[in-house]
Amino acid sequence: MTTEEKIERLEHRVRELQTAVVAVIDHLELQRRIAEVERARLDEIRLSGEGEVPRSRLVELYATPHP
Numbered sequence: 001m002t003t004e005e006k007i008e009r010l011e012h013r014v015r016e017l018q019t020a021v022v023a024v025i026d027h028l029e030l031q032r033r034i035a036e037v038e039r040a041r042l043d044e045i046r047l048s049g050e051g052e053v054p055r056s057r058l059v060e061l062y063a064t065p066h067p
Contacts, residue, residue, distance in 0.1 A: 001009075025031055 025034060
């Protein structure tokens with residue numbers, strides 16, 4: 001398998017995962033809460049002046065318990 005084929009396959013899997021996550025969020029009716037958490041986190045990033053690092057954002061988002 002070529003590098004381009006691997007990238008294309010990975011991109012396809014990412015799209016499938018994104019679709020699944022959206023379906024779960026919709027099913028659990030969590031859209032509003034997730035939007036609030038993400039907006040708050042983006043505000044924190046903006047105010048701190050740190051660059052956005054997606055990996056650490058995800059780790060922090062899922063590691064921090066939210067009410």
